[in-house]
Amino acid sequence: MALSKSHATLRAASRFRCLNPPRFFIPALSRSLASVTAGPDGITRRKATTFTDKLNTATTFTDKLNTGPSFSDFVGAREEGMLGETPTIDLTAGIRTVFDKNGKEIVRLPDWLKTSMPMGTNYNKIKNDLRGLNLHTVCEEARCPNISDCWGGSDKSAATATIMLMGDTCTRGCRFCSVKTSRRPPPLDPHEPEHTAEALSRWGLGYVVLTSVDRDDLTDGGSRHFAETISKIKSKAPHILVEALTSDFMGDMEAVAHVARSGLDVYAHNIETTEELTPMVRDRRATFRQSLKVLETAKTSKPGLITKTSIMLGLGETKDQLIHALQELRKVDVDVVTFGQYMRPTKRHMKVFEYITPEAFESWRVKALDMGFLYVASGPLVRSSYKAGEAFIENVLKKRAGKNATALEAMNNRELNNLGVD
Numbered sequence: 001m002a003l004s005k006s007h008a009t010l011r012a013a014s015r016f017r018c019l020n021p022p023r024f025f026i027p028a029l030s031r032s033l034a035s036v037t038a039g040p041d042g043i044t045r046r047k048a049t050t051f052t053d054k055l056n057t058a059t060t061f062t063d064k065l066n067t068g069p070s071f072s073d074f075v076g077a078r079e080e081g082m083l084g085e086t087p088t089i090d091l092t093a094g095i096r097t098v099f100d101k102n103g104k105e106i107v108r109l110p111d112w113l114k115t116s117m118p119m120g121t122n123y124n125k126i127k128n129d130l131r132g133l134n135l136h137t138v139c140e141e142a143r144c145p146n147i148s149d150c151w152g153g154s155d156k157s158a159a160t161a162t163i164m165l166m167g168d169t170c171t172r173g174c175r176f177c178s179v180k181t182s183r184r185p186p187p188l189d190p191h192e193p194e195h196t197a198e199a200l201s202r203w204g205l206g207y208v209v210l211t212s213v214d215r216d217d218l219t220d221g222g223s224r225h226f227a228e229t230i231s232k233i234k235s236k237a238p239h240i241l242v243e244a245l246t247s248d249f250m251g252d253m254e255a256v257a258h259v260a261r262s263g264l265d266v267y268a269h270n271i272e273t274t275e276e277l278t279p280m281v282r283d284r285r286a287t288f289r290q291s292l293k294v295l296e297t298a299k300t301s302k303p304g305l306i307t308k309t310s311i312m313l314g315l316g317e318t319k320d321q322l323i324h325a326l327q328e329l330r331k332v333d334v335d336v337v338t339f340g341q342y343m344r345p346t347k348r349h350m351k352v353f354e355y356i357t358p359e360a361f362e363s364w365r366v367k368a369l370d371m372g373f374l375y376v377a378s379g380p381l382v383r384s385s386y387k388a389g390e391a392f393i394e395n396v397l398k399k400r401a402g403k404n405a406t407a408l409e410a411m412n413n414r415e416l417n418n419l420g421v422d
Contacts, residue, residue, distance in 0.1 A: 162209040166222045170213035172283035178345035197232035207394045211245035223255035227262035234263045241265045248290050253297045260301040267298035268308040274321040296332035308336035316353035339378040
């Protein structure tokens with residue numbers, strides 16, 4: 001019995017015995033490892049190195065390891081560190097391009113473009129309300145990187161959502177936008193203005209943003225639907241400040257004026273990029289000059305109305321082109337401009353030409369303020385409805401309202417004094 005068990009054990013062990021390695025090992029020339037190198041521009045790239053070269057190459061780490069660290073290496077405050085003056089890689093100078101084992105290029109985004117996963121009580125509540133009322137947001141449809149920051153505020157007043165009216169299907173096909181497109185989108189929801197006003201009154205926000213897809217299939221471009229939604233919001237919650245980010249309504253300036261006079265507080269329309277790049281970036285039906293006309297018409301249609309626009313950077317624009325765009329915006333008295341990094345939503349969309357550093361964004365913010373803009377929000381993750389800009393505009397509007405109330409009270413007091421009434 002014991003003998004049979006011993007034989008069984010030997011047979012089982014022989015099934016898993018280790019094969020002797022070959023006496024001589026010659027690495028295949030096609031097999032390679034990846035080593036990281038940093039170019040003079042600070043962009044990190046991986047360069048293929050043969051396995052044989054990798055074994056024969058002496059490194060600073062190996063040399064230091066052979067000599068062994070001393071006690072001072074552990075307790076001293078030497079800036080060079082245990083491994084000596086090892087060159088560091090500056091990730092703020094550009095993107096990192098690496099290659100996987102199949103040779104496929106993979107782009108690693110800079111650290112300043114990384115965001116947290118969306119979560120939080122306010123985030124879940126806003127999302128549930130949107131689904132229950134069949135509403136859409138540009139935050140979701142355009143895959144905005146700030147959705148966690150805007151929806152997940154610590155309280156209701158800090159949370160912000162940009163409602164997208166007239167459905168989730170656009171009639172235009174801009175090369176930077178991930179919103180789905182169709183020549184004949186579904187018809188408008190007649191209950192959407194009421195549902196939108198109801199949702200916003202539930203959230204208790206002090207400042208809201210309304211935007212929409214382009215609806216070139218409608219005779220008025222959806223301007224009446226837009227204006228009705230704003231009127232409903234103001235009737236349900238008069239304290240809410242409303243910003244409308246509209247399309248160009250196919251150049252119909254009467255439609256622009258109708259929305260501007262519907263009760264909103266901020267009229268926004270994005271030029272998106274410079275005049276020179278507009279034909280390559282936006283749909284052919286959208287032009288730089290037409291967008292300027294929209295902003296100008298909105299400003300003249302309602303005295304005191306704040307106008308706002310946004311520009312994406314990283315599309316290949318030059319400094320001179322961007323300065324020219326800002327000058328043209330000031331000519332039509334635009335108050336607010338925002339700068340943000342273009343982020344390629346899918347591989348079907350236009351590629352990112354470059355990733356702009358936070359320092360460059362800051363320099364453009366200062367430049368725009370020097371040119372006379374009332375407020376400038378500039379940063380890699382800034383978008384047209386970025387809540388920091390909205391908070392500032394909210395304070396500006398409240399201050400204006402306070403000044404108007406004070407002026408009205410002073411005028412009434414002067415009239416009473418003239419009549420001899422105490």
